[in-house]
Amino acid sequence: MKLKPIVMIVASSLLIPSVFAASDAQRGQQLAMQGDGSGAPCLACHGANGEGNAAGAFPMLAGLDEGYLFRTMKAYQDGTRVNPVMSMNIDNFKEQDLLDLAAYFSQLSVPKPSAPSATTELLEAGEKLATLGNWDAYIPPCSSCHGPNNQGVDENFPRIAGQHASYIEQQLKAWQQGQRTSDPVQLMEAIAKRLSDEQIKAVAAYLASQPAQ
Ligand code: HEC
Ligand code: HEC
Incomplete structure (x- = not known):
């Protein structure tokens, strides 16, 4: 079969891009x-x-x-x-x-958030923190780094909208306790340490209720 080598060459040259693709x-x-x-x-x-x-x-x-x-x-x-x-x-x-x-x-496409299991009052407090911050306590709005509607900006500032509240709470507590040090300049540690337990609950519940895009 004379054709076979040609087919193989064509096939292997087609494969080259995927070998070098990121x-x-x-x-x-x-x-x-x-x-x-x-x-x-x-x-x-x-x-x-x-x-x-x-x-x-x-x-x-x-x-x-x-x-x-x-x-x-x-x-x-x-x-x-x-x-x-x-x-x-x-x-x-x-x-x-x-x-x-x-x-x-x-x-992968993003699933819809499940219905929030929080009071309107808590969700409103969370929305305030996420979108306006609390400057009296030196807490900037989450969206000032995590982007409009907290949908994330780039590899540095991940999307937090639509994430599970339980996970968000756990991460904020990990920063409070110095257990998460993967952020090279530790922007989150300082912020997490200024948040009360109640504020963590509120902001996590609000973010979890927001659709991820
Ligand atoms: C000054 C910038 C800045 C602000 C303001 C900020 N963040 Fe972050 N946040 C970061 C960075 C940077 C990371 C990535 C940390 C890492 O790589 O470990 C991050 C990561 C997170 C994560 C982890 C997400 C994941 O998928 O593990 C959560 C949760 C989070 N932030 C919540 C918040 C909340 C809630 C607020 C508002 C109260 C907030 N952030 C405000 C910079 C910021
Ligand atoms: C036994 C349960 C389990 C398995 C299996 C598992 N994970 Fe995880 N994963 C977790 C938990 C719990 C966390 C949160 C850990 C923390 O607090 O840092 C996590 C966090 C992550 C994160 C960080 C997400 C973020 O938003 O920062 C990534 C990425 C991840 N896992 C990828 C993977 C991949 C890829 C695999 C398979 C190769 C995998 N995981 C298997 C339990 C698991």
Whole structure:
């Protein structure tokens, strides 16, 4: 067969771009279903569609910024972000695996938020903090960094609208206790430390009730 080598050359030259492409979402999906060999597959906690799980405080990953996802997965690997439930699921992955996983989760469509389980009063207090801040307590509006409607800006400032309230609360408390140090300039630590328990509850409930775009 004379044609075969030509077909193979054409096929392999078509493959070259994907070898050099930064990321492969389809491969990322496979990795998400398989896991890293020692931990559990991602969907066991983050859901089949990256929707997360409010009861377990497992964050929604669907539609988060690709660069943020990659950066934060690296943070688990290098130990600047430590969580006993999460870190072990990811420690065996290579950099390319993380790029592919980030591509996959960033491309998933975002589920609608579930109905808020909070009083109108609490939601209103949360909205104030998120959109206006509380300058008397040196708390800037969340949206001043997290972007209009807290939809995120780039890999540095993740979307927080539509995220599970349980997870948002947990992260703010992690900063208060100095447990999350993946932010190179620690912008969040200072803010979290100025928030009361009640304010954390309010802002988390409000953000969780907001649609993610
Ligand atoms: C056993 C449950 C579990 C499994 C399995 C799991 N995770 Fe997680 N994941 C968590 C928890 C809990 C957190 C929050 C941890 C924290 O507070 O830092 C988290 C956080 C994350 C975050 C940070 C999200 C954010 O908004 O900052 C990313 C990214 C992530 N996981 C990716 C993955 C990937 C990719 C896999 C599969 C390879 C995976 N996880 C498997 C439980 C899990
Ligand atoms: C001065 C800028 C700034 C302001 C204002 C700010 N944030 Fe952040 N926030 C950040 C940065 C930077 C990160 C990423 C941290 C990292 O990489 O670990 C972040 C991350 C977060 C996360 C983690 C998201 C995730 O997926 O893990 C939550 C939750 C959060 N911020 C809540 C808030 C709330 C609530 C407010 C308002 C009360 C707020 N932020 C105001 C800069 C800011």
